[in-house]
Amino acid sequence: MRTSNHLIGVLNFLTFLLSIPILGGGIWLSSRANNTDCLKFLQWPLIIIGVSIMVVSLAGFAGACYRNTFLLRLYLVVMFLIIAVLIGFIIFAYVVTDKGSGRRVMNRGYLDYYLDDYSGWLEERVKSDDYWGKISSCIRDSKVCSKMGRNYNGFPESVDMFVARKLTPVQSGCCKPPTDCGYVYQNETFWTLGAGLMANNPDCNKWSNDQQQLCYSCDSCKAGVLGSLKKSWRKVSMINIVVMIILVIVYIIAYAAYRNNRRMDNDEPYGEARMTKSQPSAFHL
Structure with a gap:
């Protein structure tokens, strides 16, 4: 016993x-x-x-x-x-x-994220306006995008250095425009409009260089959150x-x-x- x-x-x-x-x-x-x-x-x-x-x-x-x-x-x-x-x-x-998962991009170290690749209960919750307002505000307050900047010997990283980086899903989806939009790199969170803009991706028109906006309203940002989750x-x-x-x-x-x-x-x-x-x-x- x-x-x-x-x-x-x-x-x-x-x-x-x-x-x-x-x-x-x-x-x-x-x-x-x-x-x-x-x-x-x-x-x-x-x-x-x-x-x-x-x-x-x-x-x-x-x-x-x-x-x-x-x-x-x-x-x-x-x-x-x-x-x-x-x-x-x-x-x-x-x-x-x-x-759902990230898509590989030619000559890029990071993946791009598309909301169409995800489905189900969690995707519906993230996509809803009630939840996304809180989530995007959280991402903005976490300053995940502003922390992306890197300097080498006092100089900002070049475009070649940036595209070789392994970005997190949130960084890739929320802090930069989708690659297929054809924006031109200036720094990690500042991109100028290029000649290769593809109108069939609605996120191309949602990108903003305003550091409080960036791609927080993009479907790619929602997909990045799902990928990180x-x-x-x-x-x-x-x-x-x-x-x-x-x-x-x-x-x-x-x-x-x-x-x-x-x-x-x-x-x-x-x-x-x-x-x-x-x-x-x-x-x-």
Whole structure:
């Protein structure tokens, strides 16, 4: 009995540790939402899941230490629900960030982003006027475009240096005009109209050298936000998948240890068939 309780206590401590990367991923997404992605609602479910795992693990740890059957049952039931929610959240994150990616441009180190490449629930939310007003204001306040400038030996970088850069999706979509518009580079956020303007891209007419405007109203900027969000969520989702697999394994072991405790409470020898007893124990948690 003592060995089983120790095992459950150790497993609960392990689940407590596993909640840290989930909570850390949510906090990292929150910082990204404040500085880059600017979508401030998707990280909260992850933070809530991480905190819930912490609290439930502490309850299970206390139940194992003090042999509190109620706390152990509560741990098993709630942890099962949390694992189910985490699996659903991972699936949701992959579904909403499944479509869309940057397009390679000839002789460019960066990618260009087009809203037509994206679709689904997340794209509709980003595209809506209510959300985009807040998102574009967040991008402007983060000064992500003004931070693009580079100097070499006291001189601004040349066009050859700029086009070889690996820009982030937001930098590429919001801080410069789309490449196919044919604008001529002056500096990172100042471009003049060239002879190759393509009227079939509506973003060409939305570009402004006003540093408070730039391409914040462009569809390419919205696509850049989606591209940045996809990269962020895929990184966090990989961690969540690993943690979820470990959580499932730990839960199965904890459940087996709890069942062993119940078997001992009922004076049922290990390995004895239930139906051989005069009063077999009921099948319940």
